[in-house]
Amino acid sequence: MDFDLARQLAQENGTKILLLVMDGLGGLPHPETGRTELETAYTPHLDIIARESACGFTVPVAPGITPGSGPGHLALFGYDPLVYNIGRGALEAVGIDFDLQPSDVAARGNFCTVDGDGRITDRRAGRISTERCTEIVAELRNIAVDGAQLFVEPVREHRFVLVLRGEGLSDRVSDTDPQAEGAIALPALATAPEGEATAALVNRFVEGSKAVLTDKHPANALLLRGFAKRPAWPSVTDVFKLRPAAVAHYPMYRGLARLVGMQALDVGPNLEDTVATLRENWDRFDYFFAHYKHTDTAGEDGDFGRKVAKFEEVDEHINALLALEPDVLMIAGDHSTPAIMAAHSWHPVPFMLRGKNTRADECKMFGETALLRGSLGTFPAKEALPLAMAHAGRLKKYGA
Amino acid sequence: MDFDLARQLAQENGTKILLLVMDGLGGLPHPETGRTELETAYTPHLDIIARESACGFTVPVAPGITPGSGPGHLALFGYDPLVYNIGRGALEAVGIDFDLQPSDVAARGNFCTVDGDGRITDRRAGRISTERCTEIVAELRNIAVDGAQLFVEPVREHRFVLVLRGEGLSDRVSDTDPQAEGAIALPALATAPEGEATAALVNRFVEGSKAVLTDKHPANALLLRGFAKRPAWPSVTDVFKLRPAAVAHYPMYRGLARLVGMQALDVGPNLEDTVATLRENWDRFDYFFAHYKHTDTAGEDGDFGRKVAKFEEVDEHINALLALEPDVLMIAGDHSTPAIMAAHSWHPVPFMLRGKNTRADECKMFGETALLRGSLGTFPAKEALPLAMAHAGRLKKYGA
Numbered sequence A, B: 001m002d003f004d005l006a007r008q009l010a011q012e013n014g015t016k017i018l019l020l021v022m023d024g025l026g027g028l029p030h031p032e033t034g035r036t037e038l039e040t041a042y043t044p045h046l047d048i049i050a051r052e053s054a055c056g057f058t059v060p061v062a063p064g065i066t067p068g069s070g071p072g073h074l075a076l077f078g079y080d081p082l083v084y085n086i087g088r089g090a091l092e093a094v095g096i097d098f099d100l101q102p103s104d105v106a107a108r109g110n111f112c113t114v115d116g117d118g119r120i121t122d123r124r125a126g127r128i129s130t131e132r133c134t135e136i137v138a139e140l141r142n143i144a145v146d147g148a149q150l151f152v153e154p155v156r157e158h159r160f161v162l163v164l165r166g167e168g169l170s171d172r173v174s175d176t177d178p179q180a181e182g183a184i185a186l187p188a189l190a191t192a193p194e195g196e197a198t199a200a201l202v203n204r205f206v207e208g209s210k211a212v213l214t215d216k217h218p219a220n221a222l223l224l225r226g227f228a229k230r231p232a233w234p235s236v237t238d239v240f241k242l243r244p245a246a247v248a249h250y251p252m253y254r255g256l257a258r259l260v261g262m263q264a265l266d267v268g269p270n271l272e273d274t275v276a277t278l279r280e281n282w283d284r285f286d287y288f289f290a291h292y293k294h295t296d297t298a299g300e301d302g303d304f305g306r307k308v309a310k311f312e313e314v315d316e317h318i319n320a321l322l323a324l325e326p327d328v329l330m331i332a333g334d335h336s337t338p339a340i341m342a343a344h345s346w347h348p349v350p351f352m353l354r355g356k357n358t359r360a361d362e363c364k365m366f367g368e369t370a371l372l373r374g375s376l377g378t379f380p381a382k383e384a385l386p387l388a389m390a391h392a393g394r395l396k397k398y399g400a
Helices: A005-009 A044-052 A069-076 A090-097 A129-142 A191-212 A238-241 A251-258 A270-281 A296-300 A304-315 A316-321 A381-391 B001-010 B044-052 B069-076 B087-093 B130-142 B192-212 B236-240 B251-259 B271-281 B294-300 B304-315 B318-322 B379-392
Strands: A019-022 A054-059 A104-113 A120-122 A147-156 A158-164 A221-228 A244-247 A287-292 A328-332 A349-355 A377-380 B016-022 B053-058 B105-115 B121-124 B149-158 B157-167 B221-228 B244-247 B286-292 B327-333 B349-355 B377-380
Touching: A005 A238, A019 A304, A019 B121, A019 B318, A044 A251, A044 A304, A044 A316, A044 A328, A044 A349, A054 A381, A069 A251, A090 A104, A090 A147, A090 A158, A090 A221, A090 A251, A104 A191, A129 A147, A129 A158, A129 A191, A147 B044, A158 A191, A191 A221, A221 A377, A221 B053, A221 B149, A221 B286, A244 A251, A244 A270, A251 B069, A270 A304, A270 A316, A296 A304, A296 B105, A328 A381, A349 A381, A349 B069, A377 A381, B001 B236, B016 B069, B016 B304, B016 B379, B044 B304, B044 B318, B044 B327, B069 B379, B087 B105, B087 B157, B087 B221, B087 B294, B105 B192, B105 B379, B130 B192, B192 B221, B244 B251, B244 B271, B271 B286, B271 B318, B294 B304, B327 B379, B377 B379
Parallel strands: A019 A287, A019 A328, A054 A377, A244 A287, B016 B286, B016 B327, B053 B377, B244 B286
Antiparallel strands: A054 A349, A104 A120, A104 A158, A104 A221, A147 A158, A328 A349, B053 B349, B105 B121, B105 B157, B105 B221, B149 B157, B327 B349
């Protein structure tokens, strides 16, 4: 929905909307059974919801487009992911609670392994531990370059964030990460004239890192990508008149939620923690984004059986979510991650909306084939929130 | 898909995409049987493809819009037909291999029959033979007008092309064809100030044609329409990183394909020729547009039975197309041409996509009612190519 229209029509009314995102929800049929992960899983509670809900599929970005986590979530938050685009570096920085300023430039960093010729032999440095990453990052903080203040922050395993702070910095800088093993790290280059000074600063940091990393095998080099500034976006409260909270354990999703003005609540790693945090904060907000990561991880690992098991784990907690009595419950995914592809994909994502005034349909279970009989059809993910608001009585009539 | 986004995400990978367009594919139920042309035809090979494919319908332009051949094809090539619009004259000129220059203005010409009062009694001059058309055109070439060089080229039967070449020409000129029998040919008028000089040149050509045509009954007058310049569009290669070839026998479709940068291969009139040309050129390109005309002609003639027979003819060649082993095969139409309407129509057009990683659906045969159970739903035709590219692994992930 157009944001000007949303501002004009949105109204507050005390109802509660709960969005459960199962990351990487959509799947593809197992070649031996013809059934997807979701269709293989025993999910009696989700199937009851399917019978009670308006069902369908969301298209995260556009037909054929495989979304990253950013666009996939922004669409479910009501933001057109082709308009509200965020660079990887900014997302990574915001996701670790780094207080990124509007003029800062952030990049995602990876430690990697290089051979004697500088060729990359492992882009992830054997996935060193987060502790080891933190130790190495501490040494990198001693690097100084004229013209900017540098911040280096550990993220998880081999990943870190580099932030440059200073006057006249630009994010028009190319990646040093060639994204291929066997290749040599690239110099940072300006992608527009205003990026030249920043590219030079980045290259000086990389140069300075060599003395630090030479004895840190397997983390004996670093790669940078996704140079980006923090976007200044309208908030969910401004546009949709909702008080939004995020219940997400992983940093990136907390960061995404903050970018649209959600309060990121403290929450533990398990579904019990998610339910407990929702329950404790139920009276303080009226829109809740609850994030479940493990379906995506299993899909990315190509582990069909584990993805099935993760759906069954979610299913066991559905009644606890229903006990909160949300006026509208959306069961959704940010994108598909079919285990047989071991990657994100472009396929439309299963979606259910349970609330008052839903139209009946012939969808009797939560699975990709059954959902084709849903009353919502296949629709852009950015329309999910307006639809939920309508069912919650939060959208006024348009026109006389 | 937005072209900037396509340029950003498209990647080459050696896969082959084959688009088979059955012109005028979609139909409507026969009043006696309740089955469409496609549902009446015995098409066992297409039905097998339906079971193996992601199925659905394309909307060529927008709901309710009946497309001409140009918009219908451009959409399937990935071009938004509301943005990439071409005038009839330019299409006709490009379709006969005329080397239309960017500053030329082209019009489609029809010979027609007029009575003693100049009233049109047959807009197609009894469909004179192409040979007769060529003879008359040769005489029209002797007409000279001050201010522009004129080219007159025969097309087929009663149709020809007029091209004006010179300084400061404009296509803001109205048709002389009233598109109604019983009416009198109209003068060409400027539809904007910059069209005035060109309109005057056109009227001088028409005036000059009278002496030539007076003894050429039934081709004793001419009508002009669709004044247009050649558009300068980005190519399929530029936008989608594909090496595209067109396997089309009819001039208009070859012309359309060339406008988006496809190489129009030499091909004979029959399906065997289509298959042979595809096979001979299979290694030279990675995107093939194969055009089959006769389903549309039968539909336009209101010949339900012949359209059924033409589907059965295509069906017999499906295995030869599969033998080429395309990574993605699309079976599509540029628009519907229901025999009971004897005209193009706005109805969504049957579509199947066969390739890796398609989601299962309940569509068991290639027919309008069965396709409603397809997993693709009803979607804009311009999204078909991005979808095919996704299945071919030719689109990178969007966003972090």
